[in-house]
Amino acid sequence: MISGAKIQKLKDDLIFSDIFLPLYCNILRNFKMIIANPIYDTVFKRLMENRRIARFFIETIIGEQVDEIALVPQEYVYKKTQTKGKKKKEQDADVTEEVFALIRFDFVATIRTAQGEHKKVLIEIQKSRKATDLKRFRTYLGEQYQRVDMVEVKNGKEEKALPIVCIYLLGFTLPKHRTQAIRVNRTYWDMIDQKEIKHKSELIEALTHDGYFVQIPRIKGTPRNLLEKMLSIFEQEYFIDEKNIIKEYEHPVDNEIIREMVNILRHVAADPKERRTLEEEWWDLQDEEGYEKALKTIEEKDKALEEKDKIIEEERKKREEERKKSEEERTKLETDLQNMLARITELEQRNNS
Numbered sequence: 001m002i003s004g005a006k007i008q009k010l011k012d013d014l015i016f017s018d019i020f021l022p023l024y025c026n027i028l029r030n031f032k033m034i035i036a037n038p039i040y041d042t043v044f045k046r047l048m049e050n051r052r053i054a055r056f057f058i059e060t061i062i063g064e065q066v067d068e069i070a071l072v073p074q075e076y077v078y079k080k081t082q083t084k085g086k087k088k089k090e091q092d093a094d095v096t097e098e099v100f101a102l103i104r105f106d107f108v109a110t111i112r113t114a115q116g117e118h119k120k121v122l123i124e125i126q127k128s129r130k131a132t133d134l135k136r137f138r139t140y141l142g143e144q145y146q147r148v149d150m151v152e153v154k155n156g157k158e159e160k161a162l163p164i165v166c167i168y169l170l171g172f173t174l175p176k177h178r179t180q181a182i183r184v185n186r187t188y189w190d191m192i193d194q195k196e197i198k199h200k201s202e203l204i205e206a207l208t209h210d211g212y213f214v215q216i217p218r219i220k221g222t223p224r225n226l227l228e229k230m231l232s233i234f235e236q237e238y239f240i241d242e243k244n245i246i247k248e249y250e251h252p253v254d255n256e257i258i259r260e261m262v263n264i265l266r267h268v269a270a271d272p273k274e275r276r277t278l279e280e281e282w283w284d285l286q287d288e289e290g291y292e293k294a295l296k297t298i299e300e301k302d303k304a305l306e307e308k309d310k311i312i313e314e315e316r317k318k319r320e321e322e323r324k325k326s327e328e329e330r331t332k333l334e335t336d337l338q339n340m341l342a343r344i345t346e347l348e349q350r351n352n353s
Contacts, residue, residue, distance in 0.1 A: 032248040034240070035265035038233055039125055039171060039216060042277050043268055047261055048107045048123070056257040058111060058121055060230050061167055061181070061212050065114035072108045072149070110149050110162060118151045120144065120162040127171035141166070141209075164209040169234070173215050180218045180231060184211040223251060230258055233265065243282045245275070 036043045048054045048071075055069045107123035122144060126133055141164070148159045174182075186208050188197035216234050223229040229251070238248040246269050253259045268274040 032238075032250045033262060033266055034246060034269050035233065035249045035262060036268035036274070036278060037236075037239075037245055037247060038265060039127055039169065039236070040245070040278055040281050041125065042274070042281055043265065044107070044125060046264055046268055046274075050260070050264070053257060053261055053264075054107070054109060055111075057230065058109070058167075060227055061214075062121075062165060062210075063183075066111045067114055068112040068152075070110045072110060110151060112151075118149075118160065118162050119165050120149060121165045121167065123167045123169070125169045125171070129172045137168075145207075161206045163205040165212070166209055167212045167214070169214045169216060171216050171236075173217050174213070177215065178218065180215055181227065182213040182215075184213070186210060226255065229253075229255060230261075233258070233261060243279065245278045245282060 055066045059066045109121050150157045219231050219235045223232045232251050
């Protein structure tokens with residue numbers, strides 16, 4: 001026989017399950033997590049310092065299983081030459097000097113895929129479109145093509161020129177491409193027999209590379225697959241501050257590693273020291289954008305002055321041509337007049353004789 005106390009407990013449980021449990025689940029569904037914006041270098045670096053997250057991020061983007069990952073230095077010093085000025089004695093010769101320049105990537109790692117291939121992965125975040133970006137990207141790639149990396153082999157370590165994989169996270173959109181992510185990969189093609197070649201060449205792999213482009217402004221809506229779920233943390237919506245540093249993240253998280261990524265972003269958003277670092281980076285970006293705008297204004301003014309100088313020069317040439325033409329006509333008239341006078345004199349002398 002069931003006691004009255006047990007019956008009352010069953011009633012209470014039923015009341016909780018019927019009323020409070022749905023309410024509690026609804027609260028959980030509507031709970032919005034506050035996270036830091038991962039497009040900032042400081043935040044992205046915090047994510048990718050976690051080797052497990054870095055491997056998951058690369059695997060999800062390139063669509064290949066990564067068995068091993070080794071983070072490598074993100075800053076490289078290289079030599080370049082620059083013009084210093086003119087020599088005092090030889091005014092027609094420029095003085096060049098060797099200087100050291102610093103290249104910094106947002107993320108660099110070497111990986112070994114499930115097929116045993118070693119590759120170098122470069123990840124670059126570009127928040128806005130700038131005139132110097134393409135040149136900078138090409139400089140980065142050129143520097144990486146010159147470098148060799150140490151990879152684990154059966155007999156120890158070996159220096160190799162690894163195939164390069166580039167992942168670009170773009171804070172702007174590409175014209176005519178409306179998708180969130182674009183893959184540009186290489187295909188070996190037999191130009192004679194017009195068919196695909198399945199076997200890879202180490203030389204070709206070292207001289208060419210695959211590219212992956214994520215258009216961050218196009219990351220919107222409910223994620224439908226693993227890639228969209230991971231990219232959803234980069235969505236540039238629901239900010240709760242004027243600087244777009246902190247935002248609400250309201251998508252459900254059903255992947256363990258994505259949950260770990262979100263937790264790191266929540267920690268960064270809640271830590272006052274991390275927030276100050278983010279604000280400093282934001283101000284640096286404002287200064288950089290201000291410099292770019294000022295540089296663009298100067299370039300536009302220089303271009304306008306060049307156009308004005310060009311018009312002035314064309315007018316000068318036109319006047320010079322008109323002057324020359326007028327001078328030629330005057331000389332021709334004088335010559336014709338002299339010839340006419342000479343002819344008249346000749347006729348008079350002939351008549352007098």
